Amino acid sequence: MKFLCVDCDRQMTFEERQLPGDGTLAAAFRCPQCGRVVAMLTNPMETQLVASLGVQIGGRTIPAQPMEMVRGMVAGGKEDAFEDGGGHFPTWSDDAQERLARVPGFVRGMVKRIYSEYARDRGITVVTTAVMDAARTELGLEGM
Amino acid sequence: MHIRTYHELTEPDRSGLAAQIMAQRRRVAQRLAGVGRLIAVMSGKGGVGKSYVTAHAARALARVGRRVGVLDADLNGPTAARLLEARDGPLAVREDGIEPAVGADGVRVVSMDQLLADGRPLAFRGPEAESFVWRGAAEAAALREFVGDVTWGALDVLFVDLPPGLARFQELAELLPAAPAVLTVTIPTAESGDAVRRALRAALERGARPLGIVENMVGGAFVGVAGDTLAREFGTPLLARVPWHPTPDVWHQLAETIWNAV
Known part of the structure; x- marks a missing residue:
């Protein structure tokens, strides 16, 4: 998905991502020429679909962690299913x-x-x- | 008004969603670089003993010195960890990935069974309304993480134990750099043969290479010649007929046949 400022014929660039905590997502995009800002708002289902793909709108700020999706999204998992060795596990x-x-x-x-x-x-x-x-x-x- | 199409846009994309997906694919390819042979064990039909055959073939290969892993891709009905005595104990999180459990005969195992509390079904956190829209994507992502985020290491064979049906095979094939070899399990009945035929045909249409057919549960209540029929139709060998109470020799011979077939 991309956003195009039709007046300027310029692709808008990602500006900011906000997660209000209600399962929705807001992402702002700005036209690099005229400065117009638009926000993309996704409902919880759409937000979840993107999260399920293991990608982040706006790009990743930290590298993907091992089994990031499984560890973060599986409900009803064992509390001790994983043992974090902090990189020092033998x-x-x-x-x-x-x-x-x-x-x-x-x-x-x-x-x-x-x-x-x-x-x-x-x-x-x-x-x-x-x-x-x-x-x-x-x-x-x-x-x- | 002229609006450029998606493919006409050339400016850099900071989100880089396509690049993130490509990075996931690269991670899978890198992780599998040390795997000599990846074998998808499939059947169009449930209850034919795919996991049972997988576990015993894996153990038999390990007993003759092969380095073997089993990835349990049946996320909703995982049984490989129990069959391989690898249910207990946490999976170690290392900087470079998740370490697989070591099961019977040294077979490395990752299964959703190791992660879920006893008796709990696989569920994902998220909005329940219209969960059918994203649940498939979440399961596909879990499969990707099982393949790409586990430190499988150097393996001679990695078995991927698929659930019944076609969907998980298609997800697997999407992930892999090349379509996998498939080991197909059936029981002798014509009904099983019908279901397996569809699944195998779909796999071949995705470029999979058939290793052969294993006819399981032979000599009991199930009557038929599905193994022979499928082998003849697809021009692939019938690798083994596994009786109800197989001896270790049966698994040893099957393992040898699989090894020679790949």
């Missing part, structure tokens, strides 16, 4: 992942979290089988 080596996969499914998530937190607390960026062994010894996690 990765897992392939052999550590294989070992983790042998942990019974119903406790695997908890076990993974324990090892991850152990590594993060110690500034370890990659969980390896050696890190898992060390954590088991230090934390008394025999059998995990």
